[in-house]
Amino acid sequence: xxxxxxxxxxxxxxxxxxxxxxxxxxxPVKPAELDDQAWTDFLYMRTNTKGVYAExxxxxxxxxxxxxxxxxxxxxxxxxxYKTGERPPEYPK
Amino acid sequence: xxxxxxxxxxxIRRGLSGHLGWQKQWRKAEPKAxxxxxxxxxxxxGLGAAYYLAKEHGLTNIxxxxxxxxxxxxxxxxxxxxxxxxxxxxxxxxxxxxxxxxETLSQELNYNVMFSPRGVMMLAxxxxxxxxFKRHVHANRCNGVDNEWLEPEQAKAFCPPLNIEDNIRYPVxxxxxxxxGGTARHDAVxxxxxxxxxxxxxxxxxxxxxxxxxxxxxxxxxxLETSRGLIRTxxxxxxxxxxxxxxxxxxxxxxxLESYPLQALVSEPIKPIFxxxxxxxxxxxxxxxxxxxxxxxxAGTDAYTSYTQxxxxxxxxxxxxxxxxxxxxxxxxxxxxxxGGIVDVTPDRSPIIAKTQxxxxxxxxxxxxxxxxxxPGSAHVFAWTIARDEPHPINxxxxxxxxxxxxxxxxxxxxxxxx
Numbered sequence: 001x002x003x004x005x006x007x008x009x010x011x012x013x014x015x016x017x018x019x020x021x022x023x024x025x026x027x028p029v030k031p032a033e034l035d036d037q038a039w040t041d042f043l044y045m046r047t048n049t050k051g052v053y054a055e056x057x058x059x060x061x062x063x064x065x066x067x068x069x070x071x072x073x074x075x076x077x078x079x080x081x082y083k084t085g086e087r088p089p090e091y092p093k
Numbered sequence: 094x095x096x097x098x099x100x101x102x103x104x105i106r107r108g109l110s111g112h113l114g115w116q117k118q119w120r121k122a123e124p125k126a127x128x129x130x131x132x133x134x135x136x137x138x139g140l141g142a143a144y145y146l147a148k149e150h151g152l153t154n155i156x157x158x159x160x161x162x163x164x165x166x167x168x169x170x171x172x173x174x175x176x177x178x179x180x181x182x183x184x185x186x187x188x189x190x191x192x193x194x195x196e197t198l199s200q201e202l203n204y205n206v207m208f209s210p211r212g213v214m215m216l217a218x219x220x221x222x223x224x225x226f227k228r229h230v231h232a233n234r235c236n237g238v239d240n241e242w243l244e245p246e247q248a249k250a251f252c253p254p255l256n257i258e259d260n261i262r263y264p265v266x267x268x269x270x271x272x273x274g275g276t277a278r279h280d281a282v283x284x285x286x287x288x289x290x291x292x293x294x295x296x297x298x299x300x301x302x303x304x305x306x307x308x309x310x311x312x313x314x315x316x317l318e319t320s321r322g323l324i325r326t327x328x329x330x331x332x333x334x335x336x337x338x339x340x341x342x343x344x345x346x347x348x349x350l351e352s353y354p355l356q357a358l359v360s361e362p363i364k365p366i367f368x369x370x371x372x373x374x375x376x377x378x379x380x381x382x383x384x385x386x387x388x389x390x391x392a393g394t395d396a397y398t399s400y401t402q403x404x405x406x407x408x409x410x411x412x413x414x415x416x417x418x419x420x421x422x423x424x425x426x427x428x429x430x431x432x433g434g435i436v437d438v439t440p441d442r443s444p445i446i447a448k449t450q451x452x453x454x455x456x457x458x459x460x461x462x463x464x465x466x467x468x469p470g471s472a473h474v475f476a477w478t479i480a481r482d483e484p485h486p487i488n489x490x491x492x493x494x495x496x497x498x499x500x501x502x503x504x505x506x507x508x509x510x511x512x
Contacts, residue, residue, distance in 0.1 A: 001405040002397070015407055019396040021351070040497040044349035044440050048338040050400045073352075073399050 005081045006059045007067045020056030022046045023068045050074060054088055096292045099203050118284060119291035124298050127325035128156045130479055131317060132332060133303050133340055135159025136168040137279070138457055138464065139332035140286035140297070141472025142479065144202075147293035149473075150480035155295050157287075158319060160302035160336075164283025167334045170402075170434035171465040172357050172379055172391035174370050176213040176274035178233050178240045183490040183502045184443060185236040190487050191470025192273055198469055204285030206277045207384065213274030214243070214252060216373040216419070218263040226269040233271075243268045252369050254420045261418050263376050276370060276381050276389075282468055306344040306454070314344070314453035330455045330479045335400065335435025337458035346449045348458065349496050350437045353394040354404035355462050358412075358431035360423070362386030371419070378415035388423065390416060394436065394462060403433045436461050440496065442505035446475050446488040455479050456493075 002014040028034050028042060047053070053073050058066045070080040070088055079091035097103065097116045107115060130146060132139045135157045146152040157163075175195055177188035194201075195208045217223045226242065233240035245257040248268040257265045287297050298321070305318030306329065316325045333340050335352040367382035379391030392412040395404040409431055417424045439445060439459035444467070446457045457475040460467060474485040484492075495501060 001407055014396070014405060017396075021398075036497050040349075041347070044496045045347045046349070046351050048348075048351050048398060048437075050336070050339050050352075053398070055397070071397075074401065076397075076399055076401050 002076060002078070004057060004069065004078070006062060006065075007081055007083045008063045008065055009059060012059070012062060016059060016061040018058045018060040020058055020066060023054040023056045052079065056084075096288075099205070118288040119297055122156070122296035122298050124156065124158075124301060124319065124321050124324055125296065126323075128296070129154040129326065130328035130330065131155065131324060131326045132157045132330045133317075134166075134332035134334065135163035135283075135287075135297060135299065136166050136332065136334060137164070137282045137286060137468040138334075138460075138471050138475065139330070140283055140290055141468055142330055142332060142457065142475045143295045143297075144286050144290040144293070145473050145476035146480055147290055147295050150476060152480060153294040156324070157290070157295060157297045158301045158303060158317070158324075159297070159299045160320075162299050163287055163297060164280055167434040167436065167464060168279055168283045168468075170357065170432055171279055172381065172389050173276040173279045173465060174213060174274070174372070174379065174381065174391070175208070175210075175277060175466040176271050176370075177238050177466070178213075178215075178229055178269065178271045178274070179504055180229055180232050181502050181504065182236060184504055185233060185238050186487050187444075187470060187474075187491070188467055189236070189238050190473070191467045194469035194473065195277060198277075198282075198285070202285040202289045204281060204288060206281045206285050208275065208277040210273050210275040211381075212251065212270055212272045212369040214248060214369055214371050215269045216248070216265050216371065216375070217267045217269070218265065218373065218375045220266075222375055223267055226267070230269055238271070239273050240269055240271050243270050252367070252371055254366060254422055255371065256419055256421055263415075263418070265419070274370065276383075278384075279465060286472070303340055303343065308344065308451065312451060314451060327453050328455070328479055329453060330457065330475060332457045332475065334458065334460070334464070335437050337437050337456065341449070341454075341456060344449070344451050344454055346451060346454065346456075348445065348456070348493065349440055350459055351398050352400060352435050352437050353397070354399050354401065354433040355394045355436045356392040356404045356408050356431060356433045358390050358392065358409055358428050359383070360388040360390070360426045360428050363388070363426070366422075373415060373419065376415040376418075377412050378419060379412075380416055380420070387429065388426065390428075394438075395433075400435055401433070402435055436464070438462070440505070441501040441503045443502035444471070444491055445493055446471060446478060447484060447492045448478065448482070449493065
């Protein structure tokens, strides 16, 4: 089980959290102007990165808030946790 | 090349001579400089595609590249369940094509894949389950796929260890049974296809990872860069399961895939007690008994994307909770091994078997948590797609473009499995 550090509550076991997928996917500002391919990219296409990956988690059974994490998907080791809206912090490469 | 044929007579003859003199089942091929077609990924789907390319489409100068060892990925990690009781017409056609091929696969390959149509029973625990499963039963029958509704007593008659008391947290309210469903020996599927493809001249190249896809001025596939050198080819079929998006990115192709760990476990072996396959999608328990006697138990996916081929223990214990409640006589059994595989999941939980926008590059992926059952049918239509540069009618709906055009085959919402 992963140990996840909620930026608001601290270190907690994975079962307190729900996963939110790839981070930093901004909803299009002018949706009406998107063509079908752009919508497809926004809705369905994910990088599915093998390696260092920025992702969203939600402390669903805790404070309820979303935040972001950086994890290496080849080891499942977390490299950083940060609040929604922040840029990813520096982390050891 | 001449190939020893397996038969009862051959088995007796070799048995009397101490089982000496069996041939290797396939050659250890070295990569050639060029092939007419290359399959990336040496699991059941990839090896099968190579076999059907050679057998049905006359393409024998082909290779299967596998970065590890054949059958070492999800082909060797699944819980071997075979069924075709999917809701939508497109899915029913694809999966039932596969079930029909399973029925004769051992004869086709002259290799015992131990297909055992012992029946797959899916349990209903809620009113919603009952409604959904009955809808599946009717839809399946319209598509010529067998599926029948069982009341709890009938379910227990079909699977005597099942607990149908109403004092458990999720009592069994009924079940949908596909009698033609069952299990097969997963390793034998990889080995059987490898052996049969090899006999037709296919090179099976292990420890060969694709590191680049070279394209010509028109954008078409020209060659593969691999850990064992450059291989020229104009046709590449990628069948790389959880690593498909990694391979396709080498050609700049994006796919609507996310790779998750899916776990399974087996118990200590016991005498035959479990006559069928039981699935409970609602409380996440998938269980059958192997011919060795182990209970083979499928757990759920982990919450997060990963390539580690392992997951968290709480996923397994969650499934064991359900198994122990449904089958109280297993409560004191010990589990021997658990493991994970990386499954590539699409947004609608249906696969992609299609051409890509890169000429000469084809992809068979997105099987998610249920690819094993489809191995022969998927390999068959994928080979067709590669050979003819157009999809077989069965896989024509399973395009990448369906996500753009809104033609989802939404087995996710059809609740074949609770996600």
